[in-house]
Amino acid sequence: VPAQTDPLTQEFWxxxxxxxxxxxxxxxxxxFYHPPVALCPNDCxxxxxxxxxxxxxxxxxxxxxxxxxxxxxxxxxPYVHATVTLDDAPAVIMTTNLPGVPLSDVAIGMAxxxxxxxxxxxxxxxxxxxxxxMVRG
Ligand SMILES: [Zn+2]
Numbered sequence: 001v002p003a004q005t006d007p008l009t010q011e012f013w014x015x016x017x018x019x020x021x022x023x024x025x026x027x028x029x030x031x032f033y034h035p036p037v038a039l040c041p042n043d044c045x046x047x048x049x050x051x052x053x054x055x056x057x058x059x060x061x062x063x064x065x066x067x068x069x070x071x072x073x074x075x076x077x078p079y080v081h082a083t084v085t086l087d088d089a090p091a092v093i094m095t096t097n098l099p100g101v102p103l104s105d106v107a108i109g110m111a112x113x114x115x116x117x118x119x120x121x122x123x124x125x126x127x128x129x130x131x132x133x134m135v136r137g
Contacts, residue, residue: 021114022050032089053088055114060085096128
């Protein structure tokens with residue numbers, strides 16, 4: 001469960017818990033950042049705000065994990081670890097497990113949409129699933 005009390009990321013988590021995907025953006029140069037930063041690396045501006053994005057994107061890369069050396073992940077193997085680019089913020093790359101997407105359907109470039117997974121009561125994390133979402137059984 002991510003720590004949701006860090007002032008740098010607190011708004012991201014609070015809005016995720018409300019099923020809204022936001023990405024930090026510099027108001028001076030309009031560059032998006034994820035994970036959030038304290039100062040814009042481009043211009044050292046501290047004027048950074050969280051901006052709502054659509055949550056549409058595409059798979060940039062992925063791996064299918066079969067490694068069972070970590071007992072904590074045994075129940076999930078094999079699983080996908082994918083990176084996704086956002087259509088509204090193409091330089092931003094987010095990670096996901098593509099829940100609900102069959103391993104055989106995962107492909108670089110596939111369209112995805114954000115979905116929020118409740119990993120603890122009231123704690124939601126952004127994940128991505130195929131677009132349109134696949135029926136979950
Ligand atoms: Zn900037």
